[in-house]
Amino acid sequence: MAYPMTDDAGDRVYYVISDLHIGGDEQLGQVDFLDELLDFLERLETTDEDAELIINGDAFGLWEFTEIEGLEKFDVLVEKYPALFEQFHATGESIPITLQPGNHDHELAAYDEYVERLAEYNVDLVRSESITRSVGDRTIWFEHGHQRDLNNRIEDFGNPHATPMGYFYNTHVTSRAGQLSDRGRYNWLKDVQAVTPTERMPRWLVSKYFYREMNPFLRYAAVPFLLLFNASVVLAMLAGLDLAGVWTMPVETADAFLDRFGLAGAAVHLLLTINAVIVGLLLLVGIPVYFLLRDVRETVDRFGIAETDLTVDPEAPYERAAREVFADHPDTAVFCYGHTHRPSMREVEDRLVVNTGTWLKRLHRRDVVTGHLPPVFYPSYQLCVVRIEANPEGVAVEFEEIEKSSPTATELTLTERLLTLGRAPDPELPDRAVVEEAVDESALERSSERSDAVS
16 A cells, blocks of 8 residues: 655654454443544545554454454454444555554464454554654654553563463453343443453442442432441440430430421431441441451561552553663654553653553542442543644644543433532543754754854
């Protein structure tokens, strides 16, 4: 395929996306952003720029296919998403489309046939851990980022039998969730891919059980108790002091106040009494259990086995990697990665470290405004494209947001929204930034020498 080229390849504009995770068992095969992706690709098909689209890893969810093997997965993708592959072909007629593997689609690096099959749709598969591109007089470094993640690092890149820890999590947890999701009261389990880090999984499951799966009568019976938990602790203590005859004034005052409201006051009194009794029982059991658990925790800490490296810092490993790349390749202006699903841009040593985010749904944990109810996980989309180009200022990097309506109204119950009133997330993409042209120190020295000679 021949593409229009400028005299200077560094004048090309690069559009970068990553972490689409298209495909997977059953409910994981649902692509909520397919229309937006097709519109974006169609726009690139008609652009008059000298542009290139780079898909920076995890375009496909090949790990999430557990019932088929090898190239059969690609056949299923083509069969299930014909419009997408047709648009790849059309866009690829106009501009280059480069795809490099991530961890979820590492199999792309393992079989030669994938290169040929993707080429049929004008997608250039580069089976490498990283690629570079020229931008002006500088360079962009692209990598997916999973090689910096100990749980997903593939030591023998390109080995079809590579199975890091993340592989087992996805084949046994994520894929199973896709198979079971439509059995719930609401089809929510498929969003397991959006839960990051994975240590939040237990809290997310508790949250969705409480707000979505729990019998409504049980939930609405539990809500007043959990909302009034803190107040009930105080009431239980005051009731104990009253029974012991130590301090009776608070209980007597409260009883006299509620008596003024007749039947309504009696109902409130009954509710508070039940809460206080339950909390009192919990305190009787909880105090010794607390001291027991604290002693166990201190014992575990003494042996140093409480530490875990399951959670991967979403920034530190990539900042270190960027510093290494900048040191080894001083012409590199931008270190661009994905993998962590968190769109970001930060300056490191006068260069930029950019994360391209994800097109999957994102979940934002929010604690309730009061009481001891489970947290609420707000869903949102931050579909974005990173645009990188050279201009007179230097190398410009900006995030372009692809608009998609918020799923909050349909995916959160009224209870969840009321309990987190005023705490809804408002995620924003990073502002445009520029890596200024590097100063040619030798040229400055020569200029200074000429000035000295003239004077």
